[in-house]
Amino acid sequence: MPSNDLIAVIDFETTGMTPAQGARATEIAIVLLENGQIVDRFQSLMRTGVYIPSFITQLTGITNAMVAEAPDAGFVMREAARFVGNVPMVAHNASFDSKFWSAELQHAGVAAPHPFACTVLLSRRMYPEARSHSLGNIVDHLGLPRAGRAHRALADAEMAAFLLARIQHDLRERWGIAQPGHELLSGLQRCARPAVGKWLVRQVQENQPCFSKPPALGG
DNA sequence: TGCCAGGCCCTCTTTAGGGCCTT
Numbered sequence: 001m002p003s004n005d006l007i008a009v010i011d012f013e014t015t016g017m018t019p020a021q022g023a024r025a026t027e028i029a030i031v032l033l034e035n036g037q038i039v040d041r042f043q044s045l046m047r048t049g050v051y052i053p054s055f056i057t058q059l060t061g062i063t064n065a066m067v068a069e070a071p072d073a074g075f076v077m078r079e080a081a082r083f084v085g086n087v088p089m090v091a092h093n094a095s096f097d098s099k100f101w102s103a104e105l106q107h108a109g110v111a112a113p114h115p116f117a118c119t120v121l122l123s124r125r126m127y128p129e130a131r132s133h134s135l136g137n138i139v140d141h142l143g144l145p146r147a148g149r150a151h152r153a154l155a156d157a158e159m160a161a162f163l164l165a166r167i168q169h170d171l172r173e174r175w176g177i178a179q180p181g182h183e184l185l186s187g188l189q190r191c192a193r194p195a196v197g198k199w200l201v202r203q204v205q206e207n208q209p210c211f212s213k214p215p216a217l218g219g
Numbered sequence: 220t221g222c223c224a225g226g227c228c229c230t231c232t233t234t235a236g237g238g239c240c241t242t
Contacts, residue, residue: 014242018224023242053221056242095226096241120240121227134240151242193228 007033007182008087008114009164011157012100013060015050019103024048025073026062028080028104029153032087036165042083043154045070048107060151077108084114088182092135092160094118117182119163121189125196126167135159142166175200 010030016023029043045062047070057063070076091097094116105112123133130141136150136159144162148155164185171180171188177200184203191199 012242016221016223017242020224021222023222026242051221053242055221059242091241093226093239093241096224099225100242118227118240124228124239132239 005034005179005181006039006087007164008084008089009033009157009161010084010089010091010097010101011153011160012097012104013062013151013153014100015048015052015056017096019099022050023100024050025100025104026052026056026060026067027153028076029155029157030080030083031154031157031161033090033161033164036168038158038161040083041154041158042080043157044076044079046073046076046104047071048073061149062152073104074108077104078110081105081108081110081112086114088117089114090117090119090160090164090182090185092119092156092163094120115182115186117185118189119160119167122167122185123163125188125191125193126170128193135163138163171200176204 008030010028012025013027014023014025025046025048027045031038032040045067047067052062052064052067095118098116102112120133123130123138127138127141130138132138135156139146139159139162142163144159144166147158147162150156168180171177177184187203188196
């Protein structure tokens, strides 16, 4: 039985910045995070027939030859959708990955009703002292492990999952929130940064019966 | 071979401009 704490962290490698201009996915990775631990992984290159520009290959290491031998994108996306089920999703800069998730599932003829939360927005609220909130820089800033080659989908998805687990940990430690699930994360990322402290106090007071002492503002 | 966006946030703001973040 799926836990309420289960969250799917996704990362795409693609041929460009947006599906609106014809960019397609070249690789997908999804990790399932439960109680701060990665409990399952899905990863695959995918073949769409769209050319990969050389600067993308330089960035990701993914070549046109590699995707030519990969499974068809429709097959991969249907498998990915089965893997995710109805679990809510998180990505680092979710506005990017959510567009490719919807577009690739549409190509595959699958509905994509999943809500997304964004670790960039959460990181900006939780760690305003960080100079940069790019995935590599925020992972280094927080002393989290590097999962593998940056700009490959599984490594980036795992690093985003480590970041999310750290955010959930800090929400527990700083604010006394026992189980910071997807709904609270979505609320937090929408909360204006100057009001984060007050918003979290209100969430704790109204929705978190485990809360036993006033949290320290800021930090 | 290669196309190059858009939502969010900050501030010298809000009738705007520019940087960040993703490939």
